Amino acid sequence: MFLDKIVATKRKEVAALAETFSLTDIERQIAALPATKGFERAITSGRNRDLGLIAEVKKASPSKGLIRPDFHPVELASTYVKAGADCLSVLTDTDYFQGSNAYLSAVREAVQVPLLRKDFTIDYRQVYEARVIGADAVLLIAAILSAAELAELHDLAVSIGLDVLVEVHNREEMETVLSLDKASLVGINNRNLKTFETDLTTTEALIGLVPAGITVISESAISSTEDIAYLRKVGAKGVLIGEHFMRQPDVGLAIEQLMGPVRVS
Numbered sequence: 001m002f003l004d005k006i007v008a009t010k011r012k013e014v015a016a017l018a019e020t021f022s023l024t025d026i027e028r029q030i031a032a033l034p035a036t037k038g039f040e041r042a043i044t045s046g047r048n049r050d051l052g053l054i055a056e057v058k059k060a061s062p063s064k065g066l067i068r069p070d071f072h073p074v075e076l077a078s079t080y081v082k083a084g085a086d087c088l089s090v091l092t093d094t095d096y097f098q099g100s101n102a103y104l105s106a107v108r109e110a111v112q113v114p115l116l117r118k119d120f121t122i123d124y125r126q127v128y129e130a131r132v133i134g135a136d137a138v139l140l141i142a143a144i145l146s147a148a149e150l151a152e153l154h155d156l157a158v159s160i161g162l163d164v165l166v167e168v169h170n171r172e173e174m175e176t177v178l179s180l181d182k183a184s185l186v187g188i189n190n191r192n193l194k195t196f197e198t199d200l201t202t203t204e205a206l207i208g209l210v211p212a213g214i215t216v217i218s219e220s221a222i223s224s225t226e227d228i229a230y231l232r233k234v235g236a237k238g239v240l241i242g243e244h245f246m247r248q249p250d251v252g253l254a255i256e257q258l259m260g261p262v263r264v265s
């Protein structure tokens with residue numbers, strides 16, 4: 001299964017990271033960093049639109065291969081922000097998404113909105129690394145973590161100032177996440193990461209399980225104004241969109257066409 005292959009790669013990456021990782025050094029580096037920029041707060045602020053937007057910087061994917069050959073992450077990120085993206089998601093996985101930690105750090109230098117490090121986090125060292133490379137939030141995917149690992153990594157992330165987007169795809173994962181009573185930001189992924197199949201009704205099927213007070217983001221396979229209207233109607237507070245924008249020549253225009261104009265204050 002493909003997800004197992006990705007996790008196996010992450011285990012190798014973590015082993016390599018462990019060779020040079022020093023908790024003392026990394027804590028010193030983090031102490032010198034500016035505070036993180038509230039990721040969840042930015043999505044729920046309604047500053048730009050009534051539905052929050054996390055726009056993804058994504059060159060390639062396991063399901064689609066190369067999506068954007070002409071890929072300039074900083075330029076894309078700046079255009080996203082000008083068009084009213086509340087937050088950005090930056091793929092840092094190299095092997096499967098052609099992403100990079102360096103892309104995230106470069107984007108950090110260029111824009112002020114909060115950044116999600118989009119990767120497959122399985123180890124505490126990756127959480128520290130996310131903070132040091134410039135992320136404001138990390139993704140924790142319920143499909144690849146035990147409940148105990150989810151809880152431990154969530155606590156660690158929060159303790160070093162990171163917000164956490166906890167991602168689920170089915171009822172079982174949602175129930176595990178809710179039983180931990182830690183997540184305030186839950187992403188419902190419309191893509192089954194094991195089969196790559198996408199279905200927007202996944203959001204509708206799971207959102208009813210979520211208690212009030214938890215922000216729900218709908219992720220993946222969102223590409224039309226009808227999709228946006230549907231996800232707004234079923235109660236999503238935000239959307240995470242990558243491929244649709246990456247396939248458009250002008251990603252700023254693509255945001256306006258899909259999400260509508262930004263709020264005039």
Ligand SMILES: O=C(O)c1ccccc1NCC(=O)[C@H](O)[C@H](O)COP(=O)(O)O
Nearest residue numbers: 061062063193219220221222241242243
């Ligand atoms: O995008 C994939 O093919 C993929 C395959 C396996 C695991 C994760 C994958 N994508 C990560 C994501 O969740 C998406 O990048 C994100 O939700 C945006 O989705 P989209 O708008 O469909 O690019």
